[in-house]
Amino acid sequence: MARRPRNPKVLAIVLAGGEGKRLMPLTADRAKPAVPFGGIYRLIDFALSNVVNSGFLKVVVLTQYKSHSLDRHITKTWRMSNMLGNYIAPVPAQQRVGKRWYLGSADAIFQSLNLVNDEKPDIVVVVGADHVYRMDFSHMVAQHIESGAGATVAAIRQPIELADQFGVIDIDPADPRRIRAFLEKPKDPVGLPDAPHEVLASMGNYVFDTDALVDAVTRDADEEDTKHDMGGDIVPDFVSRGEAGVYDFKDNDVPGSTDRDRDYWRDVGTLDSYYDAHMELVSVYPVFNLYNYDWAIYTDYGPHPPAKFVHGWHGRIGHAVNSSVSPGVVVSGAMVENSVLSPGCYVHSWSTVSDSVLLDGVQVGRHAVVRRAIVDKNVVIPDNARIGMDPEEDRARGLSVTDSGLVVIGKGQVVPG
Numbered sequence: 001m002a003r004r005p006r007n008p009k010v011l012a013i014v015l016a017g018g019e020g021k022r023l024m025p026l027t028a029d030r031a032k033p034a035v036p037f038g039g040i041y042r043l044i045d046f047a048l049s050n051v052v053n054s055g056f057l058k059v060v061v062l063t064q065y066k067s068h069s070l071d072r073h074i075t076k077t078w079r080m081s082n083m084l085g086n087y088i089a090p091v092p093a094q095q096r097v098g099k100r101w102y103l104g105s106a107d108a109i110f111q112s113l114n115l116v117n118d119e120k121p122d123i124v125v126v127v128g129a130d131h132v133y134r135m136d137f138s139h140m141v142a143q144h145i146e147s148g149a150g151a152t153v154a155a156i157r158q159p160i161e162l163a164d165q166f167g168v169i170d171i172d173p174a175d176p177r178r179i180r181a182f183l184e185k186p187k188d189p190v191g192l193p194d195a196p197h198e199v200l201a202s203m204g205n206y207v208f209d210t211d212a213l214v215d216a217v218t219r220d221a222d223e224e225d226t227k228h229d230m231g232g233d234i235v236p237d238f239v240s241r242g243e244a245g246v247y248d249f250k251d252n253d254v255p256g257s258t259d260r261d262r263d264y265w266r267d268v269g270t271l272d273s274y275y276d277a278h279m280e281l282v283s284v285y286p287v288f289n290l291y292n293y294d295w296a297i298y299t300d301y302g303p304h305p306p307a308k309f310v311h312g313w314h315g316r317i318g319h320a321v322n323s324s325v326s327p328g329v330v331v332s333g334a335m336v337e338n339s340v341l342s343p344g345c346y347v348h349s350w351s352t353v354s355d356s357v358l359l360d361g362v363q364v365g366r367h368a369v370v371r372r373a374i375v376d377k378n379v380v381i382p383d384n385a386r387i388g389m390d391p392e393e394d395r396a397r398g399l400s401v402t403d404s405g406l407v408v409i410g411k412g413q414v415v416p417g
Contacts, residue, residue, distance in 0.1 A: 009120070014044070016063050020032025026376060032065075039340050040301040044070065045299045047127050048074075049296065058085070059089070064101060109213070131204070133265040134264070134297075141207055151212060151234075153169060163189040164186065168189050169183075169199075169200040170183055177247075179244040179245065202231055216234050250262075282340060301343050319331065327343055328343040332346070334349060334351040334352065341358050345361065376409060379415060
């Protein structure tokens with residue numbers, strides 16, 4: 001193996017081509033990484049903020065599914081210093097190796113090896129684009145270089161009873177930083193030596209020696225019995241050759257983090273998990289702290305004015321409690337509670353919004369009630385409407401309702417009065 005430089009040249013690749021079927025209807029008109037989150041952000045802002053804050057300023061974002069809003073957001077928001085040669089570039093599927101789209105995450109990298117060849121990095125950091133968390137990848141890169149592994153997988157500790165929901169990393173007891181086996185949703189896992197009640201679950205973030213990554217995805221492209229997936233095929237290949245290391249997320253100390261949010265990581269791939277993550281934001285003591293200015297989450301929410309609360313007499317009081325209210329929101333003589341309101345929302349008089357997530361430009365009519373709902377962009381809730389009060393009534397009006405009773409209204413969907 002070639003000697004590694006102490007200050008390696010790093011290229012970050014963000015995998016952002018996901019369709020996000022389990023988030024329908026939020027992904028009916030956009031890629032999963034472009035789904036709004038937390039009022040002013042998009043999901044991809046968390047991955048990009050982590051990469052940039054880690055000091056890695058040459059970044060390519062591989063996109064594919066309904067990527068226009070994602071490409072537009074990256075282009076408008078994520079501008080780096082051209083003078084210093086830094087960039088964040090959205091790269092759509094280019095069909096460089098044949099007339100086909102990406103077959104999987106490994107194939108996405110294989111079809112984009114021209115980006116690696118142009119940059120000539122020593123190390124490639126590969127991250128997903130649809131999780132909510134903070135992580136300093138420079139720590140992981142440092143461990144990777146020290147370990148001598150060809151690949152390093154980031155892992156988070158999870159209760160052993162949830163092992164069948166994740167790709168689980170079985171470590172070598174003699175060397176806890178080495179992966180002995182990679183188990184896909186195991187039914188009878190073995191707990192960690194220092195925590196028998198926990199397992200290490202893959203976070204979908206990786207660090208590779210460039211030559212090792214190029215070799216692995218190239219060989220995978222020639223295989224027929226493969227899903228061309230980073231976690232399902234490439235990592236097991238490194239494991240089988242004894243070249244895979246693991247990075248324990250608990251060791252990642254991000255500036256400004258606290259004991260409460262240091263290990264926070266959420267896969268918001270379902271409607272209920274997406275909703276639950278929002279409710280964690282608006283708790284009195286948020287589990288995930290958006291107010292950590294030492295490791296900011298960057299975004300751009302446009303030219304919106306400050307939020308405004310109007311009317312305050314005879315029971316017509318505009319107010320919000322235990323809520324996150326974005327710029328451009330107007331709460332006019334209405335009550336908002338335990339909710340997230342995105343830019344440009346307007347909540348009209350005598351209406352009530354509770355335990356809900358409203359995306360950009362939602363209009364809530366007078367005397368309307370919105371309860372335990374996710375309402376996508378530009379939806380108009382008519383006067384006197386009742387959302388989230390009766391699941392059968394909501395279904396009858398063509399609205400999506402999850403098994404837990406959460407109501408989801410798609411982008412621009414017309415809500416019957």
